[in-house]
Amino acid sequence: MVVEDDPTVAEVVSGYLDRAGHVVDRAGDGPTALARAAAHWPDLVVLDLMLPGMDGLEVCRRMRGRGPVPVIMLTARGDEDDRILGLEVGADDYVTKPFSPRELVLRVESVLRRTRPAAVSRPPAAAGLAVDPAARRATKNGTELALTLREFDLLAFFLGHPGRAFSREDLMREVWGWDFGDLSTVTVHVRRLRGKVEDDPARPRLIQTVWGVGYRFDSTAHEDDAHEDDAHEDEEHQGEEHQGEGS
Template identity: 65%
Template sequence: MSSNPTARILVVDDDPTVADVVARYLERDGHQVECVGDGAEALHRALANPPDLLVLDLMLPGVDGLQICRKLRERWPVPVIMLTALGDEIDRVVGLETGADDYVTKPFSPRELALRVQSVLRRARGALVTAGTGVLRDRNLLVDVGAHEVRLRGEEVALTAREFDLLAFLMRNPRQAFSRTALLEQVWGWSFGDSSTVTVHVRRLREKIEDDPTAPRRIVTVWGVGYRYEPGEEVP
């Protein structure tokens, strides 16, 4: 559909049947798709010419998906959707902590994956939380929505597109508690999904913007509910 963002996508999976099916569905949405079955080759191509998005299998010969995700995150903020085996919750959480924007469990619906791709692309291009522009400020934390930039004590903070969306949403709704399900719907745009996705993203955000991530003062836990953003008072 013309309203959907189109992109150059690298599909990395050592199962040629899976890669072919995924490529066909993504090409049907207008994307340019390249398929690679080897981890080392995929990393080489992604670093040499970063795609707009990576669909990345966790288990690959040579260099696995987690290694690829880590190395890419050191160089480029390329959005990554990780493919994991059904039931491997630890692997999914590790993938998200490594920097993956989303994950889909195998076996999966190719159409669902295509919808997840569109969702990640929209957020990577700032189309969800940036319904307007402006600057969000809380003490020494500044979020420039228009520039898609975050600064803490004047230093730029590197956030993924999903982390940026989550932070901006919470800062725009200070002192309001949201359940993990509500955040999935409001920030991710999902009416379904694993709430551990929210938990991992909150943890990663705290590591980047809290003075002490183990005792957060900005993104606080509301026991039995979820999370809220607690703005502080400016020190004169």
């Protein structure tokens, strides 16, 4: 679905996507987009940020409230805060106007490719976290996590490569499938993912920052916590024994 109030931009984008083999539905405003999505849920939404009446951020929020769907945000603004805000509400990618329609098609196909279920014999799991790629479902200690599609891809990648340090360029290439792009995209998604999987996001233990490199997933973090708990219990027991001797 292409949600764009500029008829010329909508026609160009739809034409390129159609020639690439995609069936395209169009909407010129937020309420129309939500109504059409409710009637026929799209596989992906190309969503303009600056829409009349209801802006793209609100449309994205409402769509996310109804169900998972990949979203690529279109914005005429070059300000980094606007791009990050789009990612914060769940957009999987953004393209700044003016843009190349061919690049947009490549980004659409990259996102669709990443969100299709992957065939794996054993879903990756570690440190109380588990993902099921076929069901697009992630859990922490048995409780399902509310992840966006890109957050799910990022977590699955980390679980599949524990203990290895990856730069933001590595993650953009391996998770997003891009050899180019704004690296703040990776930073925002790592921060959002930490907020959902870490016990204390301000002091992350699972997704660790490797200064000067990037990020590393520590699959032994929960084991370390368990060892610390055992050590605490031993200290408490020793203290009780000493108290018993003193009495």
